[in-house]
Amino acid sequence: xxxxxxxxxxxxxxxxxxxxxxxxxxxxxxxxxxxxxxxxxxxxxxxxxxxxxxxxxxxxxxxxxxxxxxxxxxxxxxxxxxxxxxxxxxxxxxxxxxxxxxxxxxxxxxxxxxxxxxxxxxxxxxxxxxxxxxxxxxxxxxxxxxxxxxxxxxxxxxxxxxxxxxxxxxxxxxxxxxxxxxxxxxxxxxxxxxxxxxxxxxxxxxxxxxxxxxxxxxxxxxxxxxxxxxxxxxxxxxxxxxxxxxxxxxxxxxxxxxxxxxxxxxxxxxxxxxxxxxxxxxxxxxxxxxxxxxxxxxxxxxxxxxxxxxxxxxxxxxxxxxxxxxxxxxxxxxxxxxxxxxxxxxxxxxxxxxxxxxxxxxxxxxxxxxxxxxxxxxxxxxxxxxxxxxxxxxxxxxxxxxxxxxxxx
Amino acid sequence: xxxxxxxxxxxxxxxxxxxxxxxxxxxxxxxxxxxxxxxxxxxxxxxxxxxxxxxxxxxxxxxxxxxxxxxxxxxxxxxxxxxxxxxxxxxxxxxxxxxxxxxxxxxxxxxxxxxxxxxxxxxxxxxxxxxxxxxxxxxxxxxxxxxxxxxxxxxxxxxxxxxxxxxxxxxxxxxxxxxxxxxxxxxxxxxxxxxxxxxxx
Numbered sequence: 001x002x003x004x005x006x007x008x009x010x011x012x013x014x015x016x017x018x019x020x021x022x023x024x025x026x027x028x029x030x031x032x033x034x035x036x037x038x039x040x041x042x043x044x045x046x047x048x049x050x051x052x053x054x055x056x057x058x059x060x061x062x063x064x065x066x067x068x069x070x071x072x073x074x075x076x077x078x079x080x081x082x083x084x085x086x087x088x089x090x091x092x093x094x095x096x097x098x099x100x101x102x103x104x105x106x107x108x109x110x111x112x113x114x115x116x117x118x119x120x121x122x123x124x125x126x127x128x129x130x131x132x133x134x135x136x137x138x139x140x141x142x143x144x145x146x147x148x149x150x151x152x153x154x155x156x157x158x159x160x161x162x163x164x165x166x167x168x169x170x171x172x173x174x175x176x177x178x179x180x181x182x183x184x185x186x187x188x189x190x191x192x193x194x195x196x197x198x199x200x201x202x203x204x205x206x207x208x209x210x211x212x213x214x215x216x217x218x219x220x221x222x223x224x225x226x227x228x229x230x231x232x233x234x235x236x237x238x239x240x241x242x243x244x245x246x247x248x249x250x251x252x253x254x255x256x257x258x259x260x261x262x263x264x265x266x267x268x269x270x271x272x273x274x275x276x277x278x279x280x281x282x283x284x285x286x287x288x289x290x291x292x293x294x295x296x297x298x299x300x301x302x303x304x305x306x307x308x309x310x311x312x313x314x315x316x317x318x319x320x321x322x323x324x325x326x327x328x329x330x331x332x333x334x335x336x337x338x339x340x341x342x343x344x345x346x347x348x349x350x351x352x353x354x355x356x357x358x359x360x361x362x363x364x365x366x367x368x369x370x371x372x373x374x375x376x377x378x379x380x381x382x383x384x385x386x387x388x389x390x391x392x393x394x395x396x397x398x399x400x401x402x403x404x405x406x407x408x409x
Numbered sequence: 410x411x412x413x414x415x416x417x418x419x420x421x422x423x424x425x426x427x428x429x430x431x432x433x434x435x436x437x438x439x440x441x442x443x444x445x446x447x448x449x450x451x452x453x454x455x456x457x458x459x460x461x462x463x464x465x466x467x468x469x470x471x472x473x474x475x476x477x478x479x480x481x482x483x484x485x486x487x488x489x490x491x492x493x494x495x496x497x498x499x500x501x502x503x504x505x506x507x508x509x510x511x512x513x514x515x516x517x518x519x520x521x522x523x524x525x526x527x528x529x530x531x532x533x534x535x536x537x538x539x540x541x542x543x544x545x546x547x548x549x550x551x552x553x554x555x556x557x558x559x560x561x562x563x564x565x566x567x568x569x570x571x572x573x574x575x576x577x578x579x580x581x582x583x584x585x586x587x588x589x590x591x592x593x594x595x596x597x598x599x600x601x602x603x604x605x606x607x608x609x610x
Contacts, residue, residue: 282509286507
């Protein structure tokens with residue numbers, strides 16, 4: 001414990017961001033939203049199948065960022081974490097958009113109910129299922145009704161807990177939440193984390209693994225979680241670095257000790273992803289069973305082998321090399337580059353998971369593929385910056401804030 | 410054999426860590442090289458106040474880890490493709506995915522051994538004895554007090570001047586560190602601040 005405690009004077013009203021940084025982010029997000037929406041509309045007019053696959057790509061990308069950030073928030077309460085109080089608000093800004101995941105999920109329900117119009121889920125097509133004993137055996141799980149019930153339950157859980165955690169934290173800022181706000185969030189955290197484990201596992205099975213319904217991998221839920229959490233950490237880290245650079249978070253609030261902790265988490269979770277991804281690959285390679293290896297064979301041919309290697313580099317090799325040194329984790333250019341690479345790696349990983357099923361012979365995305373992910377990321381960006389403009393950049397009345405400000409490694 | 414004594418250094422004892430940090434800064438600014446701090450618990454900012462350089466432990470770990478990776482790959486390639494080739498599941502004799510787990514394990518194992526050995530070497534943990542152990546200072550430092558030790562072998566050491574430096578830094582309890590019947594041992598002994606490489610997180 002450091003003897004000298006710092007105090008910070010941040011009122012309930014946030015210090016407005018310097019216009020440059022804020023306008024740049026909001027304009028960029030708005031441009032992405034507009035361009036993506038145009039591309040999506042034009043794509044829907046020209047090739048509905050491709051837009052539907054692209055929708056799954058964009059939807060899973062936003063899903064992993066938002067729900068990963070919600071998990072980050074919940075874990076801080078679960079562990080009564082002190083150091084993270086000053087960076088938690090940035091994660092809350094992202095997690096508060098769990099409702100957006102629910103909205104973006106609506107077309108996915110349509111994909112399951114109208115298989116001939118969209119061609120996203122092969123198991124949704126009764127004619128396809130009838131020809132396969134394996135798919136007929138999976139039909140009690142993989143059918144449009146159960147799929148919809150599960151999905152609605154998952155997005156409802158995330159939206160409800162997103163509202164609870166972020167709403168309680170914001171109410172704490174103004175004193176409306178009562179003295180037991182932190183205790184209530186701590187009590188909710190373990191319940192949420194258990195629900196999160198189940199919902200993310202089956203969400204990944206439903207929305208990513210079932211795109212190739214013959215294939216199965218028992219580690220797939222962990223694989224999706226690893227990618228989700230490291231991406232959310234990278235997003236939070238970039239947000240914190242940007243808020244600090246534009247002056248909203250003074251250098252005395254988020255210091256190198258906090259930034260180092262975030263960088264170490266990004267580094268560690270990148271390694272965790274690599275461990276899980278290689279475990280998935282090696283067991284399937286070793287077992288060499290046709291129903292399992294077919295999924296990888298598609299990804300080792302037709303140009304997809306380059307994407308496979310790029311995923312490994314973006315998700316593990318580059319972040320590992322960039323962040324392994326201690327000074328790198330507090331160097332703004334190095335850490336920001338590594339985080340951007342991690343986020344790009346998540347986008348490419350999901351592309352690699354979703355697209356080979358839709359078009360195995362074409363690895364490069366066309367303009368139709370870019371529409372939904374651009375629009376959804378732009379919408380999320382707009383919402384996050386709007387949130388950060390309206391609310392303090394740190395939880396100003398969090399009881400842990402004093403000790404978080406004094407966090408030393 | 411007559412008992413000999415030798416002045417091994419000067420010890421300043423402090424009651425709180427802020428005084429220690431301020432004093433450590435003064436000693437560093439005075440240009441001392443052979444000196445060290447002893448504390449009952451980790452003190453944030455002490456390595457910065459002492460001006461300790463970044464630890465070399467990371468380089469030791471990555472170097473040994475690289476040796477581990479090379480050893481693991483060479484060993485597995487030689488065993489499965491040269492010395493005792495067995496076809497498994499129709500896979501090539503030298504299949505890199507099968508080598509990865511062992512390679513990872515030896516990377517960690519070699520690095521861990523090197524870190525342990527490097528820590529022992531850098532902290533000079535093989536020493537049997539140090540004059541501080543006779544002085545009673547370590548008993549105090551182990552419970553509640555903070556100490557700065559100025560080693561007599563530093564070029565700047567001069568008994569009264571060194572005591573004055575600590576007193577000017579706010580120390581009210583300055584003691585001589587006397588080594589009894591030492592001689593050879595002390596001459597061969599390294600500086601007390603030899604621990605600087607290992608103590609950095």
